[in-house]
Amino acid sequence: MAVVSFKCPNCGGELVFDPNTQSYSCPYCNSEFSQEQIDTMQKENQPSQETSEAADSAKGQEQEEAAVYVCPSCGAEIVTDPTTAATECYYCHTPVVLSGRVSGEYLPQQIIPFAIDRKKAEEIFLENMKKKKFVPHGFFSAKQIEKMNGVYFPYWMVDWRGDASMEAEATKVRTWRTGDTEYRETQFYRVYREGNVEFDDMPKIALQKANRKLVEGVQPYDQKAVKPFSMGYLSGFQAERRDLEKEAFGAEIARDTEQYAKRVLENDMRGYTTVRPVHQQVGNRQERWRYALVPVWTVTYKGRNGKIYYYTINGQNGKVCGELPVDYKKLSLVSSLITGVVFLLGLAGGFLL
Structure with missing residues (x-):
């Protein structure tokens, strides 16, 4: 497995993408680099054609076996999920990109970079938790917040064009009053509409294992922020590679576009x-299909019942979506207090009477 790590040319530290400046920074010497500079470094360090062909020939075997990469900083061998495209070394925390997972047929065409950094994501998360009175403290504890991850999720973006027509029965109802009498007139029409219909940037998450409801719940994304894909954007974040091809969405796209077209014509x-x-x-x-990556901050929590709860934040605009656990002890205590207060007020009312 080929591994890419973006090194600072000034001190050799690992470069990470900074959502605030939309550039790359070195946490060791505070150097900053533009996307153009990263692209130049990537071209200079690109593997030879012979190496690429050797990697491609081993691709089928690698997909069947455990996915392993060697950290370029400490040499540790790390086992990854078969769909993981970017992660960090568990031992030295070096951010790395598994280039084989984002090349060839799996090379994304577009990416929406993170615009919200970790600090801002934590603020959004905690601010929302203040409004939730019956969420267990463990869900938003300091230890839990440390588990927050910035993840690029794979999407198919679809532009659709087609001809649509609709025939409908319509009525026009007119009422009026003359003296004490109300009149109603109903006219019946046969209505026909046809035309060209266009829908752009319809998103379909291309990952089977993701909690689709929560990831799709942080839509939409501003497509004006779309950039041509560069592996540098993945540095410092996690990323997933698609495991659903566009053929899997054929029936869904047909159904969605028919519904959208009906709405437009109506x-x-x-x-x-x-x-x-x-x-x-x-x-x-x-x-027209495009393979793209979109940014999501994720938090997971294992409840006492063993269920995994997910909380997601749109990495571009901060929209949140989550399935939250409930602290039933806290809920019972509040219910008991309310019941007690109502009982005391009832007694007080009885004495007054």
């Missing part, structure tokens, strides 16, 4: 009191 049938579609057709479908 919205164009304005001026009627009621609209009831009776026939819809979508054809001449054209799709």
